[in-house]
Amino acid sequence: MRYDITSPESIEQHAKLLIGRTLRDILPSDYSKYGGKGNIGQLIEKYHFDYEPNSDKEPDFSEAGVELKVTGYKKLKSGNNYSAKERLSLSIIDFMEIVNESFETSSFLKKNKLLLLIFYLYEYGNIDNIDFSIDFAQLFQYPDVDYEIIKNDWNTIVNKIRDGKAHELSEGDTMYLGAATKGSTSEKSKRHQPFSDIKAPQRAFSLKNKYMTHILRKYILNEKATYESIVKSPSDLQNTTFEQLILNKLKPYYGKTKLELAQQFDLNENAKDITSKIAFRILGVKTDNASEFEKANIVVKSIRLEQNGTIEQHMSFPTFKFKELITENWNDSTLRTTFSETKFLFVVYQFDEHRNLYLKKSFFWNMPLSILDSEIKNVWIKTVNTLKTGVILRKSGKRTFNNLPSPSENFYSHVRPHATKASYEAYCPYADELPDGRWMTKQCFWLNREYILQIINDSK
């Protein structure tokens, strides 16, 4: 052996010999029998470490307790920033066994406690994955506050399985450690779970995409943190979860008006994102987002209730490009990814009799997969089909009506214009080109106010 299999540092040093090379450089000419997606790690184990790949419950380098992970990062289209290419898949969740485990002695922790991360630069286009440049190799252990959050995540996932809800697991349930679908989602590859007769899709623990981007930027590229952290010490999470900690910090401010809160935190009441600014100041963070929210893909959304308890406005999401939307598949569509991987912190304000907005309540929410993969999917499919067959535009006075899914035909979601100005002019920045060459005001998916209201009323 050219390295000491009992020493993490020696294994790391040996991995660093890969930096600046490609996989092709180290492969013999008959490598092709190992070709295919996801096998870069196995190839590195076999040809660089002279180690026969295994799928044990033990870490890859069991004597050193090191799990080898090879993963991609990519350059973002805008600017000089890099992000993780995808989530990092760790071990498969054994629904039947895991309900008897506890985190500290879990098979997950045993295998994935100490990671050796090897990053290659993913490039778009028709490039063979053995030709990507291997740029970094580094040992990684979860920092102490992150460890507490990952422990919480593990417990959230396992408790859901204990409740007989393995089939309802969603990445949006947790912060850094997710239960990602793994392999085919077809009916026949579904698995049994211990406390329900419903079969559930196979899932694997994974470090979520945003958390991997954080690891890349902070520990690999050594970039300075953009946002302050809410949790300063792991002991803050000793007897509570992150979510509970956040809600407990917000609670004392319920009943205060937006104006009072803006003044208390010395903020301009008319600032565009005043409600989210107020929330972060309450949480003790002076930046416009919190490190934990960025890492966990938690988004603050404010809702205003009228005095009578109704909501006047629907909730908007980013605009989509017509010609891009029709090329997507539902399962990896932008819309599905948004709702399956984002957790929302809803901050609810309500008007009182003097038309003052006061803070009423706050809670975390992520969309249940059962709704995402039925109702929201239907709206998405109808949108795609309407775009493909040709949107029907009907001009009436100053307005142009269309036949995309409207709020009245689905309880949960609809499609509506969202731009600075309405425009049906070619190349106008407020318009987007339809598949048939016409142009139409930019549109986005909205969540219906009635659904939002139901979520609020169902929340604790």
Added chain:
DNA sequence: GCATGATCATGC
């Protein structure tokens, strides 16, 4: 009066 198309205004 409501449904849904249109627009405002801040901030990057």
Added chain:
DNA sequence: GCATGATCATGC
């Protein structure tokens, strides 16, 4: 200059 959270207002 545009995206986006917030809000307005026309047409049925």
